[in-house]
Amino acid sequence: MRGAILYAPGDVRVETRDDPKIEKPADAVIRVVAACVCGSDLWPYRGIEAVAGPTPMGHEYVGIVEEVGADVSQIQPGQFVVGSFFASDNTCDICKAGYQSSCVHREYAGAGGAQADLLRVPLADGTLVATAERPDEDLIPSLLAASDVLGTGWFGAVAADVQPGKTVAVVGDGAVGLLAVLAAKQLGAERIIAMSRHADRQQLALDYGATDIVTERGDDGVTRIKDLTGGLGAHSVIEAVGTQESMMQAIRSTRPGGHVGYVGVAHGIQLPGEELFYSHVHLHGGPAPVRRFLPELVDLITNRTIDPGKVFDLTLPLGQAADGYRAMDERRAIKALLRP
Template structure:
């Protein structure tokens, strides 16, 4: 089979790899239909975060081809969404809703042979706890794109909003206009926020943010952005902030732009971030978030997509196939694309 292989910073190759096989009785083999490139993959591509050479990619949807002897809820022929984290669904952390910390879990795309999302097929450990079956068999390309976002990016934006405690009537600041930030806007809107302020300098991203529910665009950065948000909120600050970048500047902006008592929902993978202890302490500003437990949110978000309430697949503005995965990475790296989609096979 063909698979995307990470060969070092700036190097993504398509190579032939052995077909994955059942190794544990809790495994499943999935034929991948759609996959994509994640913003976190770019940290590896840019050489900022280390990644072992080998399989890469953690966002995919597909069709189950084979299951292990102990798999009970998933069967061959099922159309499934795979959250980016592997989880058994039964350990104490999974039962508490934090599947990304599963005691028997892990993550796709970490260099393990045959356990990655940018490939024609993959092995899914802990299939019962990880995979979610999608009812139905006939979906448009548009719906398939939205279903693909539920493997990570939409669930991550939603996690930021949930972690920040967004509720009806809130004013929410979204730091970051990438696919996660845009899904954060959509999530804040879904949770009832009445005013959504996003930091963005990119016209296409601003347009999509408004379509997703953003009411205000702030083009400034750093202290100037904080001043702009405070001005928009009559000096009070936002009721919640969604930090969807991971840089120190993005975090400092999020902490500074919210009112006393607010919570920052953080989902950007932190890189050299300093938490301002004194200023957050004296203003009672909280911090929650981390790797999104997408599996916990999937039932809610799946219903929202299938009912037509949300269409997060619109974050994909570059489409290619697996053979051209290197171009999919380059398009995002060069900010020619918000998010790249890979058509791997038909449903």
């Protein structure tokens, strides 16, 4: 089969590799129907995260089950499935509490690389969600989005305690931030302030339900949010970047008693305890437990209530994966979909 390998910063190649096989009785092997490039893939691509030798890439996927191990009972060959980037047993106390991405048996589902023809998925019963039937072709991008960026934006909104009638601000206009806007809308937010300085992303935010656009960043952005909320700050702020500036912007944009949901991977951030203490905000986030939301998200997509697939503004054959990385790195594309 073919699969994308990152050799060094900026150096992604699609190569012929061994087909994955069932290694453990809880595994499934799926034929990938669509995969994509994640914002987090850009960390090693840009050399910000170290690359420890050639690394199979990709952790977002939809596909058709080819084969399952002896212990798999819920998932069958031939089913169309959506999975999460963390494999989970979905039965331990942590999973039952809705934190499958911290499952006591957690494994990284992208270890084999989802930007490929085939992928081995551990703990298939607890990780994959099958659709009732083979979905229409035009739903593929949205179902793929559910695998990570939609699930992550949704978790951001849930972690930020988005409630009907409330005011929500979203820091970050990448695919996760845009889908956090969609999630906030679905969860009933009355006012959704998207922070973006790119016209195409602003438009998509408005399409997804944003009511206000703020182009300022940092303390200026905070001032604008305060101006828009009677001086108090938003009830809920979703942080979808992962930098020191964006985290502080999110915390300072939230009213006392409000909630920050942070889903940008917090690289090298230090949060000042005393400021956090007096801010009176709730802080929650982390790697999204996508599996918690997948059944509901798959339903919302297949009944065409939501259309998260619009974040994919570039579709390429798997063989051109390197072009997808380049387009996202240069911010020419919001998110690149790859078709094997």
